[in-house]
Amino acid sequence: xxxxRRLELRVVTGFLGSGKTTLLQRMLGERSDxxxxxxxxxxxxxxxxxxxAPHCAxxxxxxxxxxxxxxxxxxxxxxxxxxxxxxxxxxSRLRAVVIETSGLADPLPIVAAVTxxxxxxxxxxxxxxxAVVDGLKGAEQLDRHPEARRQVLAADDVVIxxxxxxxxxxxxxxxxxxxxxxxxxESHAHTEVTTTSFEFHQPLDWVAFGVWLSLFVHxxxxxxxxIKGLVPADxxxxxxxxxxxxxxxxxxxxxxxxxxxRLVVIAxxxxxxAIKRSLLAFQRLA
Amino acid sequence: MCVxxxxxxxxxxxxxxxxxxxxERRQARYRRVRIVNRVLTPYLxxxxxxxxxxxYVVADRKGKSEVVRSLAELWPAxxxxxxxxxxxxxxxxxxxxxxxxxx
Numbered sequence: 001x002x003x004x005r006r007l008e009l010r011v012v013t014g015f016l017g018s019g020k021t022t023l024l025q026r027m028l029g030e031r032s033d034x035x036x037x038x039x040x041x042x043x044x045x046x047x048x049x050x051x052x053a054p055h056c057a058x059x060x061x062x063x064x065x066x067x068x069x070x071x072x073x074x075x076x077x078x079x080x081x082x083x084x085x086x087x088x089x090x091x092s093r094l095r096a097v098v099i100e101t102s103g104l105a106d107p108l109p110i111v112a113a114v115t116x117x118x119x120x121x122x123x124x125x126x127x128x129x130x131a132v133v134d135g136l137k138g139a140e141q142l143d144r145h146p147e148a149r150r151q152v153l154a155a156d157d158v159v160i161x162x163x164x165x166x167x168x169x170x171x172x173x174x175x176x177x178x179x180x181x182x183x184x185x186e187s188h189a190h191t192e193v194t195t196t197s198f199e200f201h202q203p204l205d206w207v208a209f210g211v212w213l214s215l216f217v218h219x220x221x222x223x224x225x226x227i228k229g230l231v232p233a234d235x236x237x238x239x240x241x242x243x244x245x246x247x248x249x250x251x252x253x254x255x256x257x258x259x260x261x262r263l264v265v266i267a268x269x270x271x272x273x274a275i276k277r278s279l280l281a282f283q284r285l286a
Numbered sequence: 287m288c289v290x291x292x293x294x295x296x297x298x299x300x301x302x303x304x305x306x307x308x309x310e311r312r313q314a315r316y317r318r319v320r321i322v323n324r325v326l327t328p329y330l331x332x333x334x335x336x337x338x339x340x341x342y343v344v345a346d347r348k349g350k351s352e353v354v355r356s357l358a359e360l361w362p363a364x365x366x367x368x369x370x371x372x373x374x375x376x377x378x379x380x381x382x383x384x385x386x387x388x389x
Contacts, residue, residue, distance in 0.1 A: 207301075211325065213301075275375065282321070
């Protein structure tokens with residue numbers, strides 16, 4: 001089998017001033033020649049890409065709006081340009097591209113746009129979405145700003161920043177707020193975001209699961225913010241499941257058996273118990 | 287492009303990825319058709335594989351049909367044939383499915 005030569009697309013998101021660039025600097029270390037960065041800033045003139053340039057193979061700025069909406073085309077253009085340089089030689093050692101979103105951006109439409117792009121989807125594979133939450137102001141931001149909540153809901157990993165200057169009680173209350181956000185329905189504006197979590201104690205029938213998931217995302221993809229998980233499938237070991245809206249990434253087999261076998265569905269205006277009932281009803285058809 | 291049928295060869299849908307060889311792929315397709323039929327029955331639709339074993343034919347009882355390549359195309363085709371969106375969360379569908387599986 002050919003080695004997977006696609007570039008990993010990682011996203012670092014987080015509310016304004018939460019510490020995304022600092023985290024990214026630390027993640028990149030002294031210098032990561034195998035990583036390029038696309039830095040999105042709401043302001044017209046960006047500075048963060050200057051800070052990141054010494055730490056990576058290439059830093060490209062996309063400024064003057066959010067990468068999820070008014071600057072989405074520019075963000076995709078930046079990825080195409082990096083890919084072009086990767087294939088022509090100057091960035092031949094590249095293995096990953098990180099998009100640092102603006103503080104107000106929703107990371108999911110960016111990932112969805114890449115997975116729908118007829119060219120880019122063949123050259124990028126989805127990597128983790130990391131949300132940075134401000135250790136000092138995070139709790140208040142999560143309360144007041146739907147953008148901050150969406151960033152956390154979209155994330156595979158959440159990093160709390162500024163733990164060295166925030167007091168322990170504030171960090172603890174932020175942790176419980178984050179746990180609550182992931183576990184319970186949470187209302188904002190006119191929609192209700194529900195997180196439905198399934199634990200699997202025995203392997204799923206993969207064919208029946210495929211039938212169910214394909215119909216579920218077809219019927220309700222617009223309401224699905226995210227589906228993520230690792231499910232045990234009969235005869236297949238563990239399989240990753242990863243969807244943004246109605247776009248499903250190709251499931252991948254994972255050797256690790258110690259990982260929790262669970263599926264998380266984050267959706268707007270959908271009844272979690274109906275989702276569970278539906279999944280189980282389809283499993284029984286196998 | 288396939289040299290035999292002139293068809294454009296697309297990437298297989300994620301649900302069609304098989305771990306084994308041709309036999310496993312065939313078995314999975316056979317089981318997929320059986321499961322999808324149970325879902326389509328309450329809508330008075332049915333699906334079968336075409337002769338090439340690479341496509342599915344979804345049809346209503348009046349003879350209207352559509353040829354599709356994967357589940358990604360099958361559900362929109364079913365929506366068109368019944369002139370309504372299929373909903374896997376619909377309580378009536380789930381009750382029908384639970385009745386089928388209980389028998």
